[in-house]
Amino acid sequence: MKAVVLARGRGTRMRRQDGASALTPEQNAMADRGLKSMIPFRRPFLDYVLSALADAGCRDICLVVGPDDDVIRPYYETAPLARVRVTFAVQQEARGTADAVLATEGFAAGEPFLVLNADNYYPVSAYRALVALDGPGLPAFHQSTLVGEGNIDPERVRAFAIVTVDADGIVRDIVEKPDPAMPLDPDPLVSMNVWRFDSRIFEACRQVAPSPRGELELPNAVRHAVRTMGHRFRAVPVNEGVLDLSRRSDIPDVERRLANVEPNP
Numbered sequence: 001m002k003a004v005v006l007a008r009g010r011g012t013r014m015r016r017q018d019g020a021s022a023l024t025p026e027q028n029a030m031a032d033r034g035l036k037s038m039i040p041f042r043r044p045f046l047d048y049v050l051s052a053l054a055d056a057g058c059r060d061i062c063l064v065v066g067p068d069d070d071v072i073r074p075y076y077e078t079a080p081l082a083r084v085r086v087t088f089a090v091q092q093e094a095r096g097t098a099d100a101v102l103a104t105e106g107f108a109a110g111e112p113f114l115v116l117n118a119d120n121y122y123p124v125s126a127y128r129a130l131v132a133l134d135g136p137g138l139p140a141f142h143q144s145t146l147v148g149e150g151n152i153d154p155e156r157v158r159a160f161a162i163v164t165v166d167a168d169g170i171v172r173d174i175v176e177k178p179d180p181a182m183p184l185d186p187d188p189l190v191s192m193n194v195w196r197f198d199s200r201i202f203e204a205c206r207q208v209a210p211s212p213r214g215e216l217e218l219p220n221a222v223r224h225a226v227r228t229m230g231h232r233f234r235a236v237p238v239n240e241g242v243l244d245l246s247r248r249s250d251i252p253d254v255e256r257r258l259a260n261v262e263p264n265p
Helices: 025-032 045-055 072-078 097-102 124-132 143-149 154-159 201-207 218-227 248-257
Strands: 002-006 060-065 085-090 113-117 137-142 161-165 171-176 189-191 195-197 234-237
Touching: 002 045, 002 097, 025 248, 045 060, 045 113, 045 124, 060 072, 072 085, 097 201, 097 218, 113 124, 124 137, 124 195, 124 234, 137 143, 137 161, 143 154, 143 189, 171 218, 201 218
Parallel strands: 002 060, 002 113, 060 085, 137 234
Antiparallel strands: 113 195, 137 189, 137 195, 161 171, 161 189
């Protein structure tokens, strides 16, 4: 199956200097540029992401980069990749994740595909569950699992999207970066921005309005597809954690957790 990896982000939080003294010069150099996916843990973080996708049978990968990218494309144009084939799509402006997905319409070519962040290390089981679906869907992570099995603290959960599902596991609503005043269930279901789409998502991405942050955000496009366009998304429970590489302070813990993983993209 095809997969799209969103690597265009500006890395604003990663550029902050908190925790810089604990890192190697090479790690700090990538963090200074906000290039989260290329922070080295023996190999660039993105190598681990691509290797997990290959484990799940996703071998045709499109990396979304910016027009001024001078690190990701040069690396993967020359890297010896044994199990995946990498192509590139350019998002001209950093206008949000829904806009980034629109840049990959030609790559998808009408086929189903996965979409994921380049700065998260998702469990292979989540990818396999999406590959096995017969239509659009997403992994649904419980907050308690993200906190207990990954490196995401409870306060950070509100930086992602909260998902509401019915008794059959069909998504009824999704709220990106919920307001602090919004009440949440004691153990809410969370979307970590990894999805299975079909070609209908592109029209939803074209129609979605900018968020209060001024971005065209993918969870909002999914919400529009569900609530306005009548699309059905299945939420697949995944009882494993996710490694989130958002801040410099995340790097030592992520490095420790990946110490015994040998990437083979």
